[in-house]
Amino acid sequence: MLIIKELIIIVSVMWTVLSVFFGLFWCALNNDKIINFLRKRMTMDKKTSI
Numbered sequence: 291m292l293i294i295k296e297l298i299i300i301v302s303v304m305w306t307v308l309s310v311f312f313g314l315f316w317c318a319l320n321n322d323k324i325i326n327f328l329r330k331r332m333t334m335d336k337k338t339s340i
Contacts, residue, residue: 318325
């Protein structure tokens with residue numbers, strides 16, 4: 291019985307980790323425009339600093 295409980299805990303933890311990871315990955319894919327905007331801002335800041 292203890293082994294089954296441990297397996298359930300491990301599976302639930304892995305499921306939560308995977309769901310969070312895929313959620314962040316999906317947000318990153320959807321926010322491609324924001325990422326490009328931030329990259330432009332960073333490159334512009336570097337150019338102005340130089």
